Amino acid sequence: MGIGLCLFLIFFGVVCWFFFTLEAKPVPRGEYCELACLWEDAPQSALKGQSYHLATPFASIFIPTWHHFYRSNLGKPEIDYWEWRSFPASDSVCPELTALLASKSPNTAVKSILLQLASAPVDPFQEGDFGQQIQNYLLFKDWHQASYHVLGEKSLAGVYQVCFNTSWDTIKQILGQREGKWWQVLNVNPEATVSEVEQAYKLLIRHWHPDLNSSPHSHQMAIMINSAYQDYKSLSPVRSLSPFFSLLYKIYTFFSSLKLSPLLKVRN
Known part of the structure; x- marks a missing residue:
């Protein structure tokens, strides 16, 4: 009786020492690590893309092993x-x-x-x-x-x-x-036409208007959309022209910026 008890205590001590000195490493996706726990100790969601070695029933109550596992994975x-809420001593x-x-x-x-x-x-x-x-x-x-x-x-x-x-x-x-640019907020191309910008604005403000959208962020989104639209309207008038007239406007701006040469001034 006494010899059997001593052998059992020695065996138990060796098992505890083995799992206490077991080094826990971060678990790469698709691989496994030696974690001293029972399969039923780990929730189903924790076993996606990884697996655990099956340990003895004593390992699931061996708190230092769990603490070592937690500390080894902090900050990763x-x-x-x-998911650790259901794990022992987390x-x-x-x-x-x-x-x-x-x-x-x-x-x-x-x-x-x-x-x-x-x-x-x-x-x-x-x-x-x-x-x-x-x-x-x-x-x-x-x-x-x-x-x-x-x-x-x-x-x-x-x-x-x-x-x-x-x-x-x-x-x-x-x-x-x-802090997005106006075209990012309105989800349009920076070179979008007036009609494209106005259509995008109307769709967005209709979706995020606080009277029509129950989201807690609808008010903030509506302010951001209105601010982006105001930024667009404050741009140069050339942005509200069609592509053809926009080209004519650039040509006109170019020639109007030219100065008369000194020879022309003398002739005058």
């Missing part, structure tokens, strides 16, 4: 931290991860932007046309401001730095970079 691109890794998991989950568009931050994109709002990009920007800005009010600047800055490998200054630059 495309890490969906919100709320006791570090204050920054605890704050992120305790905050409100972002929607799909905002989560996609957050998952890109660790790869240092120049512009994380590039999907879709300019209208969709602006809407994604506004959604991200709303999530940022809501998290700011709940966590405060210092805590939220730590979340960005530790979980998304992005500094607070970079976040401020990202939030301040969406």
Whole structure:
């Protein structure tokens, strides 16, 4: 009885030591890593594009192994931290991860932007046309401001730095970079005709008018569209001419800018 118990304790200790010293590495897409957990411990969504080695039943309750896995993946691109909520001891890794998991989950568009931050994109709002990009920007800005009010600047800055490998200054630059030209806002070519610009403006303002669109961003979008249209109207009058008359206007401008030669002045 005593010998059997000693052997069991030795075996148990060796198993625990083995999984404690097991090095956890980031999981590349389509590959696998040695993670000490049971298949049923991992949610179905966590197994897309990767696989896990099956471990002993003791491994699923071995907290240091989980902590090592979490810390090894903090700040890596495309890490969906919100899936970790169902993993053991995910709320006791570090204050920054605890704050992120305790905050409100972002929607799909905002989560996609957050998952890109660790790869240092120049512009994380590039999907879709300019209208969709602006809407994604506004959604991200709303999530940022809501998290700011709940966590405060210092805590939220730590979340960005530790979980998304992005500094607070970079976040401020990202939030301040969406200032599109009038043709980008109206989704037309810079050389579009008057009728094309007016048609694009009418379609957009009809879609985003606050009285017709229940989106929380409809008011901001309507202001942006009206401002872009005013920028267009403030351009040179040549922009409101047809291509043929526009050419004539340029020829007239060229000749009217010419000065008489000194010889002509003498003859006069």
